[in-house]
Amino acid sequence: MKRRNSALSRVFTALVFVFLYAPIFLLIIFSFNAGNSNIVWSGFSLNWYRELLHNRLILRSVYTTLLVSLLATAIATFAGTFAAIGFYSLRRRQRNLLNTVNNIPMMNADIVTGVAMCLFFVAFFGLWSDFANWFNGVQHFIELPSRLTLGFGTLLIAHVAFNIPYVILSVGPKLRQMDKNLVDAAQDLGCTWMQAFWKVILPEIKPGIVSGALTAFTMSVDDFIISYFTAGSSSSTLAMTIYGMTKKRVTPEINAVSTLLFVTVLLLLVITNLREARLERMGADAPRRSRTAERIATVFSTPKGRWIQRGGAGVLAAGFLTAIILLTGATNSHPVVNVCSWGEYIDEELITQFEEETGIAVNYQTAESNEALYSLLKSGAGDYDVIVPSDYMISQLIEEDMLEKLDYGNIPNFSLISERFRNLPYDPQNEYTVPYAWGTVGIIYNTTMVDEPITSWDAMFDSRYQGEVLMFRNSRDAMATALLKLGYSLNTTDEAELREAFQLLQDAKSRGVYQSFVMDEIFQKLEGANAAVGAYYAGDYISMLENNEDLALVIPEEGSNWFMDAMCVLKDAPHKEEAEVWMNFIASTEANLANMDFIGYASPNEEALAQYPAYYEELYGEPLDPEIYEIMAVPQEILDKCEAYLVLPAETRKLYNDLWTELGI
Amino acid sequence: MKSKLSRFAVPYVIWMALFVVAPIVLVVIYAFTTAEGSFTLENFASMGTYGVVFYRSFKLALIATLICLLIGYPVSYCMSKEGPRFQRAAMVLIMLPMWINFLLRTYSWMSILENNGLLNQLFQKIGIISLYNGIFGTDYRFFPMMNTQGAVVLGMVYNYLPFMILPIYSVIIKLDNSLIEAARDLGANAFQVFRRVILPLSLPGVLSGITMVFVPSVSTFAISKMLGGGTEMILGDLIEQQFLGGAYNPQLGAAISLVMMVIVVVCMVVMNRFGEGEEQAVML
Numbered sequence: 001m002k003r004r005n006s007a008l009s010r011v012f013t014a015l016v017f018v019f020l021y022a023p024i025f026l027l028i029i030f031s032f033n034a035g036n037s038n039i040v041w042s043g044f045s046l047n048w049y050r051e052l053l054h055n056r057l058i059l060r061s062v063y064t065t066l067l068v069s070l071l072a073t074a075i076a077t078f079a080g081t082f083a084a085i086g087f088y089s090l091r092r093r094q095r096n097l098l099n100t101v102n103n104i105p106m107m108n109a110d111i112v113t114g115v116a117m118c119l120f121f122v123a124f125f126g127l128w129s130d131f132a133n134w135f136n137g138v139q140h141f142i143e144l145p146s147r148l149t150l151g152f153g154t155l156l157i158a159h160v161a162f163n164i165p166y167v168i169l170s171v172g173p174k175l176r177q178m179d180k181n182l183v184d185a186a187q188d189l190g191c192t193w194m195q196a197f198w199k200v201i202l203p204e205i206k207p208g209i210v211s212g213a214l215t216a217f218t219m220s221v222d223d224f225i226i227s228y229f230t231a232g233s234s235s236s237t238l239a240m241t242i243y244g245m246t247k248k249r250v251t252p253e254i255n256a257v258s259t260l261l262f263v264t265v266l267l268l269l270v271i272t273n274l275r276e277a278r279l280e281r282m283g284a285d286a287p288r289r290s291r292t293a294e295r296i297a298t299v300f301s302t303p304k305g306r307w308i309q310r311g312g313a314g315v316l317a318a319g320f321l322t323a324i325i326l327l328t329g330a331t332n333s334h335p336v337v338n339v340c341s342w343g344e345y346i347d348e349e350l351i352t353q354f355e356e357e358t359g360i361a362v363n364y365q366t367a368e369s370n371e372a373l374y375s376l377l378k379s380g381a382g383d384y385d386v387i388v389p390s391d392y393m394i395s396q397l398i399e400e401d402m403l404e405k406l407d408y409g410n411i412p413n414f415s416l417i418s419e420r421f422r423n424l425p426y427d428p429q430n431e432y433t434v435p436y437a438w439g440t441v442g443i444i445y446n447t448t449m450v451d452e453p454i455t456s457w458d459a460m461f462d463s464r465y466q467g468e469v470l471m472f473r474n475s476r477d478a479m480a481t482a483l484l485k486l487g488y489s490l491n492t493t494d495e496a497e498l499r500e501a502f503q504l505l506q507d508a509k510s511r512g513v514y515q516s517f518v519m520d521e522i523f524q525k526l527e528g529a530n531a532a533v534g535a536y537y538a539g540d541y542i543s544m545l546e547n548n549e550d551l552a553l554v555i556p557e558e559g560s561n562w563f564m565d566a567m568c569v570l571k572d573a574p575h576k577e578e579a580e581v582w583m584n585f586i587a588s589t590e591a592n593l594a595n596m597d598f599i600g601y602a603s604p605n606e607e608a609l610a611q612y613p614a615y616y617e618e619l620y621g622e623p624l625d626p627e628i629y630e631i632m633a634v635p636q637e638i639l640d641k642c643e644a645y646l647v648l649p650a651e652t653r654k655l656y657n658d659l660w661t662e663l664g665i
Numbered sequence: 666m667k668s669k670l671s672r673f674a675v676p677y678v679i680w681m682a683l684f685v686v687a688p689i690v691l692v693v694i695y696a697f698t699t700a701e702g703s704f705t706l707e708n709f710a711s712m713g714t715y716g717v718v719f720y721r722s723f724k725l726a727l728i729a730t731l732i733c734l735l736i737g738y739p740v741s742y743c744m745s746k747e748g749p750r751f752q753r754a755a756m757v758l759i760m761l762p763m764w765i766n767f768l769l770r771t772y773s774w775m776s777i778l779e780n781n782g783l784l785n786q787l788f789q790k791i792g793i794i795s796l797y798n799g800i801f802g803t804d805y806r807f808f809p810m811m812n813t814q815g816a817v818v819l820g821m822v823y824n825y826l827p828f829m830i831l832p833i834y835s836v837i838i839k840l841d842n843s844l845i846e847a848a849r850d851l852g853a854n855a856f857q858v859f860r861r862v863i864l865p866l867s868l869p870g871v872l873s874g875i876t877m878v879f880v881p882s883v884s885t886f887a888i889s890k891m892l893g894g895g896t897e898m899i900l901g902d903l904i905e906q907q908f909l910g911g912a913y914n915p916q917l918g919a920a921i922s923l924v925m926m927v928i929v930v931v932c933m934v935v936m937n938r939f940g941e942g943e944e945q946a947v948m949l
Binding site for chain 1 (some may be wrong): 670671672673674675676677678680681684685686687688689691692695714715717718736739740743744746747750753754755757758759760761762763764765766767768769770771772773774775776777779780781782783786809811812823826827876880881883884885886887891893894895896898901902903904905906907908909910911912913914915918919922925926929932933
């Protein structure tokens with residue numbers, strides 16, 4: 001049998017390994033890049049490793065990942081081993097049935113498991129809150145937390161749930177391979193069955209347990225989809241952080257952290273494998289039977305075994321569940337505020353500064369679009385305190401009674417907000433919102449990749465730019481580009497007009513005009529000259545310009561959309577006070593200046609808006625280009641040509657959803 | 666003895682009832698209700714609209730699975746013929762990439778495949794693009810590789826290839842050598858030994874590999890989003906969009922999830938027909 005491989009098949013195997021490792025080596029190489037690109041090499045540097053030490057977001061998510069993976073592996077290995085022994089001792093019929101159920105989480109698509117878990121947790125939280133309210137009502141000794149949220153606890157349960165099957169699957173065969181007489185022999189020699197377990201079974205199935213634990217841990221670390229649906233707003237794993245980043249630019253700190261993880265695991269595996277190989281060479285496996293026999297002979301009682309013997313496993317499981325419930329509840333009592341905003345939409349220094357000044361920890365997450373944010377809120381997966389939706393979405397949330405009225409006494413900095421940005425149509429009495437930033441939508445294009453300057457929305461549907469156009473990946477903004485071209489109102493509810501606009505998009509898509517539908521991926525695509533034309537928010541153009549000077553922005557002649565994003569607090573938010581402290585902090589002139597400089601959107605704070613050019617000059621030692629300032633703080637005469645989104649009636653929203661899904665397929 | 670040990674199964678049975686069965690029951694309930702909570706079949710009726718997505722998902726996932734099989738089987742076979750030290754190292758090398766999150770690995774492919782990415786830059790430098798343009802009279806600045814179905818398939822193959830190699834390898838390595846020797850003694854040549862003995866005996870590994878590649882491929886959403894640019898939506902994207910994406914409709918999402926589950930059950934049934942061997946095969 002041991003006929004050697006031909007050179008050809010060896011080359012083939014080697015090529016497959018090259019295929020597997022090429023992207024990884026690329027990641028590792030670019031973690032040492034001096035620049036922040038994953039394509040252009042600009043010299044060797046350890047800069048990103050230094051930066052990594054200061055990146056709270058990444059470090060925290062690495063911590064969460066490792067903690068959840070280690071805990072889940074430990075729990076799953078323990079529970080899975082016992083479950084496997086239990087299964088093994090069942091009658092065949094029952095065992096087959098249970099094995100089938102056990103296989104479900106492993107065989108099911110991750111997304112289905114994730115979705116099912118998410119639905120289950122949210123439904124459970126609903127029941128629990130009824131129960132806790134009733135319980136707190138009838139007695140006053142113990143105060144149960146009435147509001148549970150997705151968080152570390154649910155993340156852990158989900159990971160344990162998908163890890164156990166791997167452990168069972170790896171321990172099961174070892175149990176079946178075991179010589180059954182060994183157990184009988186042990187008992188004949190006076191072992192209790194518990195002792196027989198510790199002294200005989202466990203050593204026999206140890207390799208299965210170890211490989212099960214390893215698989216479980218690997219699966220936990222690699223998992224993204226299930227975590228995505230069960231982690232909620234207060235914890236993110238590394239995978240979730242990375243997913244957030246892949247939507248725009250992956251900072252090379254992520255390359256650095258992956259390199260470190262990779263090297264650690266590589267070393268660990270090399271060491272254990274070398275050890276095993278050495279043991280194998282020494283023939284340590286040969287006297288195995290005698291060692292097991294020896295174990296049977298030197299039987300003595302183990303205090304370890306006793307409590308499990310007394311049905312302790314059941315108690316343990318109950319205790320574990322209680323601990324998790326308390327843990328999810330307990331996370332609510334820390335001074336913390338959960339914020340959900342948009343990508344590249346805050347100067348992260350501000351978060352650190354806020355945490356240092358107030359001692360309130362900030363969980364900062366981002367949503368992709370207003371529509372995605374709405375889904376997150378509705379499905380219960382996003383349990384935030386502060387959100388920063390845009391105007392029309394704010395109206396919708398108010399309409400559905402999802403926002404809390406603010407106590408403006410706690411937000412003195414609200415007085416700095418310009419008069420013209422108060423009492424806007426989305427919040428006419430200004431009871432719910434503190435404006436965050438505003439801007440317009442424009443077309444950004446690469447001047448070297450088009451023949452003539454773009455002036456009209458026609459460009460978004462023009463076959464000349466086939467395969468070069470980036471379209472919004474959210475229904476409202478995408479439809480707006482078509483409505484603008486057609487000269488219709490952005491707030492039209494006329495079905496014929498909307499269908500005409502949809503037809504325009506559909507037609508352009510089928511002609512291959514769109515290279516892709518994007519949100520924040522547009523940064524990387526336009527900066528890297530991977531696409532020529534894209535519609536996006538004007539403020540982001542300024543960030544892109546810093547990385548690619550060939551880009552130009554136009555507010556097309558037909559007019560455009562202008563928008564206001566404002567901070568709101570969700571109904572019954574557990575940290576309303578902290579939320580108001582946060583909003584007050586962000587509304588300050590200093591924070592607005594820092595933000596304006598970082599994100600390129602205009603500030604609603606009149607002082608900050610006026611002071612920005614001076615601030616810029618002081619910071620960079622050169623005056624601000626007035627053209628740039630005009631793009632940020634769009635002058636009123638251009639704003640007059642732009643229309644704000646209003647909330648649409650429910651049936652129009654349904655039409656948008658349906659058309660959007662249809663366009664996607 | 667045995668009956669006493671069987672009580673160990675009880676906590677886990679309760680656990681499964683709670684965290685495996687109950688969530689699935691919930692999905693089923695959602696799939697058959699309207700947003701107001703009354704019974705409906707509309708979620709399934711409206712699925713006809715998404716026929717294109719179903720077709721595309723199956724097509725891409727099947728192609729990816731086939732490629733994985735065509736690459737994975739020979740690799741497993743070659744690995745099993747090498748010395749134990751090589752095998753050990755190879756196993757480590759196959760497991761290791763999973764330690765760099767798949768999103769990052771996929772992102773890395775983006776920088777390779779982009780219009781202005783590493784491959785296209787390389788092609789430009791060594792003149793392949795101008796050569797191609799010269800021969801075919803085309804006017805390419807680059808080869809469009811990103812945002813195509815091919816890129817999505819590549820992402821699937823890249824990410825799920827280990828799931829094909831591992832089960833096949835673990836079955837081949839356990840093959841009884843005497844069977845092969847017997848076949849050879851009886852006059853079979855190398856090809857016949859492979860076709861008549863090794864291939865049939867490794868079938869359980871192949872089947873579990875196919876399932877382990879096909880299921881995640883058909884249901885991924887991150888890979889198609891990143892490499893397909895949102896123009897090549899597959900089932901995973903559709904489900905994600907209904908729950909956490911831009912078109913909130915959990916009932917429809919649950920209905921599609923249910924269909925996915927049925928697909929998985931069908932796969933499992935097919936696999937179970939090939940007997941007990943599968944259980945070891947699924948394991949690494």
